[in-house]
Amino acid sequence: MKDFVFHNPTKLIFGRWKIAEIGKDLKKDGMKKVLFVAGGGSIKRNGVYEQTVESLKNNGIEWVELWGITPNPRLSKVHEGIELAREQECDAVLAVGGGSVIDASKGIAAGIPYEGDVWDFYTGGPPSEVHPIYAILTISATGSEMNGNSVVTKDDTLEKKGMHGAPLTNPRTSIIDPSVQFSLPKEQTVYGAIDAITHVAEFYFNGSKELDFPDRLCESLIKTIIDSTDILLENPKDYDARAELAWSATMALNGMTAVGRGRGDWASHQIEHALSALYDIAHGAGLAIVLPAVLEYNMDIHRDKMEQFGERVFGVKEDAEQVLAKLRGLYRRWGAPVSLKDAGIPENDIRKIASNGSIGYPIGHPKKIVKEDVEKILALCV
Amino acid sequence: MKDFVFHNPTKLIFGRWKIAEIGKDLKKDGMKKVLFVAGGGSIKRNGVYEQTVESLKNNGIEWVELWGITPNPRLSKVHEGIELAREQECDAVLAVGGGSVIDASKGIAAGIPYEGDVWDFYTGGPPSEVHPIYAILTISATGSEMNGNSVVTKDDTLEKKGMHGAPLTNPRTSIIDPSVQFSLPKEQTVYGAIDAITHVAEFYFNGSKELDFPDRLCESLIKTIIDSTDILLENPKDYDARAELAWSATMALNGMTAVGRGRGDWASHQIEHALSALYDIAHGAGLAIVLPAVLEYNMDIHRDKMEQFGERVFGVKEDAEQVLAKLRGLYRRWGAPVSLKDAGIPENDIRKIASNGSIGYPIGHPKKIVKEDVEKILALCV
Numbered sequence: 001m002k003d004f005v006f007h008n009p010t011k012l013i014f015g016r017w018k019i020a021e022i023g024k025d026l027k028k029d030g031m032k033k034v035l036f037v038a039g040g041g042s043i044k045r046n047g048v049y050e051q052t053v054e055s056l057k058n059n060g061i062e063w064v065e066l067w068g069i070t071p072n073p074r075l076s077k078v079h080e081g082i083e084l085a086r087e088q089e090c091d092a093v094l095a096v097g098g099g100s101v102i103d104a105s106k107g108i109a110a111g112i113p114y115e116g117d118v119w120d121f122y123t124g125g126p127p128s129e130v131h132p133i134y135a136i137l138t139i140s141a142t143g144s145e146m147n148g149n150s151v152v153t154k155d156d157t158l159e160k161k162g163m164h165g166a167p168l169t170n171p172r173t174s175i176i177d178p179s180v181q182f183s184l185p186k187e188q189t190v191y192g193a194i195d196a197i198t199h200v201a202e203f204y205f206n207g208s209k210e211l212d213f214p215d216r217l218c219e220s221l222i223k224t225i226i227d228s229t230d231i232l233l234e235n236p237k238d239y240d241a242r243a244e245l246a247w248s249a250t251m252a253l254n255g256m257t258a259v260g261r262g263r264g265d266w267a268s269h270q271i272e273h274a275l276s277a278l279y280d281i282a283h284g285a286g287l288a289i290v291l292p293a294v295l296e297y298n299m300d301i302h303r304d305k306m307e308q309f310g311e312r313v314f315g316v317k318e319d320a321e322q323v324l325a326k327l328r329g330l331y332r333r334w335g336a337p338v339s340l341k342d343a344g345i346p347e348n349d350i351r352k353i354a355s356n357g358s359i360g361y362p363i364g365h366p367k368k369i370v371k372e373d374v375e376k377i378l379a380l381c382v
Numbered sequence: 383m384k385d386f387v388f389h390n391p392t393k394l395i396f397g398r399w400k401i402a403e404i405g406k407d408l409k410k411d412g413m414k415k416v417l418f419v420a421g422g423g424s425i426k427r428n429g430v431y432e433q434t435v436e437s438l439k440n441n442g443i444e445w446v447e448l449w450g451i452t453p454n455p456r457l458s459k460v461h462e463g464i465e466l467a468r469e470q471e472c473d474a475v476l477a478v479g480g481g482s483v484i485d486a487s488k489g490i491a492a493g494i495p496y497e498g499d500v501w502d503f504y505t506g507g508p509p510s511e512v513h514p515i516y517a518i519l520t521i522s523a524t525g526s527e528m529n530g531n532s533v534v535t536k537d538d539t540l541e542k543k544g545m546h547g548a549p550l551t552n553p554r555t556s557i558i559d560p561s562v563q564f565s566l567p568k569e570q571t572v573y574g575a576i577d578a579i580t581h582v583a584e585f586y587f588n589g590s591k592e593l594d595f596p597d598r599l600c601e602s603l604i605k606t607i608i609d610s611t612d613i614l615l616e617n618p619k620d621y622d623a624r625a626e627l628a629w630s631a632t633m634a635l636n637g638m639t640a641v642g643r644g645r646g647d648w649a650s651h652q653i654e655h656a657l658s659a660l661y662d663i664a665h666g667a668g669l670a671i672v673l674p675a676v677l678e679y680n681m682d683i684h685r686d687k688m689e690q691f692g693e694r695v696f697g698v699k700e701d702a703e704q705v706l707a708k709l710r711g712l713y714r715r716w717g718a719p720v721s722l723k724d725a726g727i728p729e730n731d732i733r734k735i736a737s738n739g740s741i742g743y744p745i746g747h748p749k750k751i752v753k754e755d756v757e758k759i760l761a762l763c764v
Contacts, residue, residue, distance in 0.1 A: 001622055001625035001626060001629070005395050006393070008390070011388070014641075015385025213603065213626055213633070216598075217602060221595065224595040228594065243383035244594045247595060260629065
């Protein structure tokens with residue numbers, strides 16, 4: 001087992017009607033006014049906005065609203081939030097939405113006390129001072145509600161980069177009410193699940209020899225994500241399945257799956273960042289295409305682990321190639337794209353994708369890969 | 383899945399030679415002088431004392447030593463630590479040892495700023511102000527290194543009571559170097575493993591209906607604890623097995639196994655507290671006797687879960703009774719007592735044990751049990 005540091009101070013409040021807790025926690029922490037960050041307006045339709053505002057009012061917390069955070073959130077929007085929060089003298093940033101809203105909120109919180117451009121933290125080291133962040137999650141996918149990561153896209157160059165500022169950029173309190181996800185469109189549930197599976201896979205398939213608990217943890221998470229998603233495709237209002245999926249997606253990237261394994265691969269995420277930066281496709285859709293191709297390209301180092309995965313997750317004793325085919329088959333069955341064409345991406349763009357600035361070569365672990373490798377991987381997505 | 387709050391701010395540093403990090407973390411947190419709390423002296427033989435002191439010196443941290451914390455630590459010793467820390471104006475308490483040392487240190491840290499008797503926190507609610515706690519773990523068992531629990535025994539009445547002050551009584555930083563456990567006597571490794579298994583079992587067998595990830599997490603932990611212990615009985619210096627056991631024991635009681643399950647049973651722990659308070663036997667030894675008897679007594683509500691446990695942990699499809707027999711067989715194979723007689727406890731003492739003040743009736747969840755039930759459970763330990 002590899003050495004590690006685990007430190008995740010986020011307080012997670014989980015369950016039905018728990019959004020009411022947010023005002024209490026803000027008050028207890030001495031906050032008076034927050035920047036309320038949100039996306040396109042779905043929270044006004046599913047009751048989340050109303051519950052949040054009621055909790056803020058009940059606890060005497062003032063707020064200023066910043067709407068319009070998009071999927072693959074833009075740096076310009078983060079800049080707008082920083083200006084607004086400074087002007088309005090907000091004590092904290094409250095993200096109310098999915099991973100994009102929380103990621104943008106982390107960028108805003110890191111930028112408020114910083115004199116330079118917050119983009120520095122996405123291209124260089126982490127911030128040393130960050131405004132307090134709180135989150136109410138509305139879609140389980142990125143795990144941003146319980147980690148310090150933030151991914152933002154620069155408007156002009158379309159570079160998509162990550163800031164890793166844990167524990168300072170972790171939300172202090174995050175609230176997950178799985179029932180607010182009852183109304184998610186089917187494909188959002190699926191893409192969230194695929195994002196979470198890929199987070200686990202980036203660590204699981206990192207060249208580690210066989211591990212006991214760390215392997216079983218990853219396998220248990222992926223198995224639960226698959227089982228719950230299957231249930232939700234039949235009945236999107238199954239509370240237990242929503243809850244199992246939500247908690248598994250949070251666990252997939254809160255540091256637990258990294259324990260004892262060393263560095264993750266992250267090649268799939270790097271390559272996908274280029275896809276979603278260029279074509280603005282859903283992150284989970286891009287990952288459905290890329291992860292199987294990366295695993296196929298690196299099969300020489302993952303063969304044993306892939307067969308163990310087949311046995312423990314899919315319950316089959318098969319060759320690594322057949323197990324991988326099962327993963328692609330699962331994604332296809334869920335209606336996710338498994339090729340560039342499925343996602344409407346021109347196959348002639350392979351060189352352009354591999355050259356996108358979102359990818360900071362060399363990428364990958366343990367195998368370091370360069371542009372030529374990525375072109376070959378993308379050729380496996382045709 | 384039941385609602386929950388997960389909040390565990392302890393920073394865990396894990397790996398070989400990591401004790402050197404303690405001074406850095408203390409310095410970073412602004413600590414100048416610590417109360418160094420230790421047990422009977424084993425840390426002078428396994429290199430832990432030397433490594434700790436070197437790290438303190440290298441980082442300019444002063445310390446005062448309090449030796450002699452015993453297994454089942456006494457309230458009088460906690461009082462002594464409080465006086466010493468106040469007199470010497472220590473900024474923090476540094477526990478260097480196993481669960482008893484860490485538990486006593488939490489009592490000391492809670493008592494320093496409190497005007498009344500710290501025993502109040504063991505019989506009433508948790509403290510609202512606590513001196514900072516740091517820990518270097520030397521035996522994996524109680525999980526105290528990553529939770530806010532402390533169990534202390536009152537000298538005159540032999541009552542053994544718990545304080546539950548998380549997150550305030552959580553260590554800020556805990557260091558686990560599994561290699562310092564190479565020299566543990568065989569029975570300490572075994573009793574540590576049984577303590578950890580029981581922590582998981584108190585939640586796993588709590589009457590929850592079938593859960594997906596929460597069940598698999600518990601099963602994965604117990605399976606890893608069993609596998610690693612078996613390896614260590616052959617080769618006590620197997621680093622990976624020490625590491626797997628150490629991390630699993632920490633995970634067994636850091637809040638993760640409680641997620642989605644609601645309250646734990648804790649009947650086994652309550653009954654065992656009476657045993658070790660009266661006869662000063664190892665906590666793990668007492669649990670080896672009590673847990674199987676509690677499960678046997680409550681088999682009507684645990685039958686399905688016991689059979690699932692047999693299938694997923696022992697890999698057998700058998701009746702609940704046969705699975706339970708396998709657990710007792712495992713403990714017997716490890717050389718642990720499975721009856722009162724095995725532990726040298728007079729079988730005539732059943733009434734005395736059931737009447738010990740450590741047990742705060744009614745106990746247990748979901749089945750509430752009283753003194754008569756405990757007498758019947760103890761009769762199953764004959």
